[in-house]
Amino acid sequence: MTWVNALAACLFALAAMPLWGQDYPSRPIRMLVPYPAGGPVDIVGRLTSQKLTDQLGVQIVVDNRAGANGNIAGDIVARSNPDGYTVLMGANGNIAVNPGLYRKMPFDPQKDLAPVSLVATAALLMVVHPSVPAKSVADFVVIAKNRPGTINFASSGSGSTAHLCSELLKSMTGIDIVHVPYKGAAPALNDVIGGQVQMLITGVSSAIAHTRSGKLRALGVTSPKRIAALPDVPAIAESVPGYEVLTWYGVFVPAGMPDAVVKRLHGAIGSGMSGKDMQERMTALGADAATNTPQAFAAMVRDEIAKWAKVLRSAGIRPE
Numbered sequence: 001m002t003w004v005n006a007l008a009a010c011l012f013a014l015a016a017m018p019l020w021g022q023d024y025p026s027r028p029i030r031m032l033v034p035y036p037a038g039g040p041v042d043i044v045g046r047l048t049s050q051k052l053t054d055q056l057g058v059q060i061v062v063d064n065r066a067g068a069n070g071n072i073a074g075d076i077v078a079r080s081n082p083d084g085y086t087v088l089m090g091a092n093g094n095i096a097v098n099p100g101l102y103r104k105m106p107f108d109p110q111k112d113l114a115p116v117s118l119v120a121t122a123a124l125l126m127v128v129h130p131s132v133p134a135k136s137v138a139d140f141v142v143i144a145k146n147r148p149g150t151i152n153f154a155s156s157g158s159g160s161t162a163h164l165c166s167e168l169l170k171s172m173t174g175i176d177i178v179h180v181p182y183k184g185a186a187p188a189l190n191d192v193i194g195g196q197v198q199m200l201i202t203g204v205s206s207a208i209a210h211t212r213s214g215k216l217r218a219l220g221v222t223s224p225k226r227i228a229a230l231p232d233v234p235a236i237a238e239s240v241p242g243y244e245v246l247t248w249y250g251v252f253v254p255a256g257m258p259d260a261v262v263k264r265l266h267g268a269i270g271s272g273m274s275g276k277d278m279q280e281r282m283t284a285l286g287a288d289a290a291t292n293t294p295q296a297f298a299a300m301v302r303d304e305i306a307k308w309a310k311v312l313r314s315a316g317i318r319p320e
Contacts, residue, residue, distance in 0.1 A: 040203025070094025204286025
């Protein structure tokens with residue numbers, strides 16, 4: 001075969017190959033959620049998956065893979081084929097907190113995952129069982145100081161955002177309350193509703209219905225100001241000046257994914273999250289729909305990892 005024939009054969013083969021992104025997606029996409037069903041990450045993930053299904057024209061299948069504080073799902077995605085058919089709904093807990101919480105992680109969030117876009121930010125909500133006589137955060141602090149070591153607080157796991165929110169409250173007020181970790185936000189919430197544990201700081205989306213039904217009492221939100229979904233609930237900062245925590249949610253894919261596929265996903269997320277209906281649904285859950293570029297999201301993740309490592313050290317939480 002002459003070099004001319006060889007070149008022609010190569011060009012024919014290249015022309016016959018589908019270009020990445022042109023036919024994507026052509027089958028269902030699996031979205032891994034790193035926590036149990038019913039928690040805030042799951043709720044945001046399912047809302048996002050519905051919009052992506054509409055935008056991409058294929059089914060987005062939500063797959064809850066809880067365990068290891070979110071590391072199991074993250075590792076599955078990190079090891080997946082970077083073809084756009086396996087994505088992760090990540091949050092600051094499993095993406096930004098875990099690197100400072102674990103001495104050795106099964107994957108590196110910054111090297112093994114590629115951020116596609118932020119989808120939402122949200123305040124968290126401090127709730128208590130109705131048996132706790134506190135009507136405000138200030139009341140809770142007084143009660144806790146008068147009864148040191150007798151009030152328990154739940155979290156979705158050691159080192160989780162919920163845990164660190166309460167540790168921050170402890171450090172800023174000097175109260176002595178006892179941590180009870182759970183494997184996810186939903187079981188933690190269930191035990192506070194049942195009265196086995198007295199307090200929890202969790203996603204507004206998962207607790208708001210229970211505060212309206214009277215099963216829980218809302219004391220404060222972690223944002224610096226009150227939120228539209230709960231205008232009558234004060235910010236914790238109104239009783240504890242300077243207190244502020246916002247959680248975030250975003251889509252990640254395995255590192256090494258073709259740019260065309262990342263752009264396709266990013267465009268679908270932007271279109272889906274910008275709709276008025278999604279904005280209203282997020283607001284009702286105490287969240288704000290928000291997107292950014294993959295580059296801006298990567299910089300945000302980098303800053304968040306450094307921030308939470310500092311909080312973990314100040315709270316005396318050592319890597320496991």
